[in-house]
Amino acid sequence: MKQLSAVLALIALSCTTLSAAEEATQNPSPAASRVHTILARHFDENPPVHFELAPSDKVPGRALVTNTYQAALTAFALQVDAEAGSQRPPQIEVFDSASRVGMISSIPRGLTLIIGIPHIVGKPIPAAKIAAAVWEDGSSFGPPEIVEQLVANRRATLAAYDLVVSVLQTAVKENWTPEQCADALEKQKTAPPVLSEIPRVAMPSEPNTTITSVQISLRSAHSPKPELIVKTVLGTLEQTREQLAASLPPDSQHKQADR
Secondary structure, eight states: OHHHHHHHHHHHTTTSOOOHHHHHHHSOOHHHHHHHHHHOOEESSSOSEEEEEOOOSSOTTEEEEEEOSSSOEEEEEEEEOOOTTOOOOOEEEEEETTTTBSOSSOBOTTOEEEEEOOOOTTSOOOOEEEEEEEETTSOEESOHHHHHHHHHHHHHHHHHHHHHHHHHHHHHHTTOOHHHHHHHHHTTOOOOOOOSSOOSBOOOOTTHHHHHHHHHHHHHOOOSSHHHHHHHHHHHHHHHHHHHHHTSOHHHHHHHHHO
């Protein structure tokens, strides 16, 4: 649901024109990316990201995540303990601007993202902390298995974007209506996996999540020229797809390209 809302918000903003400065920030040059890779580091402890619970009367589970590192914070994993008396192990909530889960943009240095801690209404807010984090320059914090899962989630989302973009490209070539395109996407959905237990680190429901968000956009948009709706959605997804691909380590990008 978090990813669905974020992708819908992104598509809704697809007609907004970015300034040259904004484009440079969102689409760093290859040279800048190489510098970021060189400067990347792993924080074993005391990561440069501050987390604090800041409840309000209307939002008792309100929390603040502030980036104190020089590079923008692109993703983090929040560990949320089980409610008192429960035998359930702590769960990991994923927030990732690259794959549009929980946040639609990265957090620059000194800025704060307001989030909500999942909890049962009327019961105490469970303890929570930042378990892992990934920054724009490739720096990271947290156990390797959690950081690797964040990257794996991005790969899964990238594969879903490739699938949807392919269908939309065919729709543009054959001049499909938005409804025809949405129907074609429906055929690409897969059966959800059968899990014996809830995974500790949340995994995206791909490609179904991305497909559903695009279908909603296609069916809810209005234009005197329906073909423009498909082209607009396609253009937005292609741009987002490139940004997502750029967030992956070089070896991950190569693996995706070989598929």
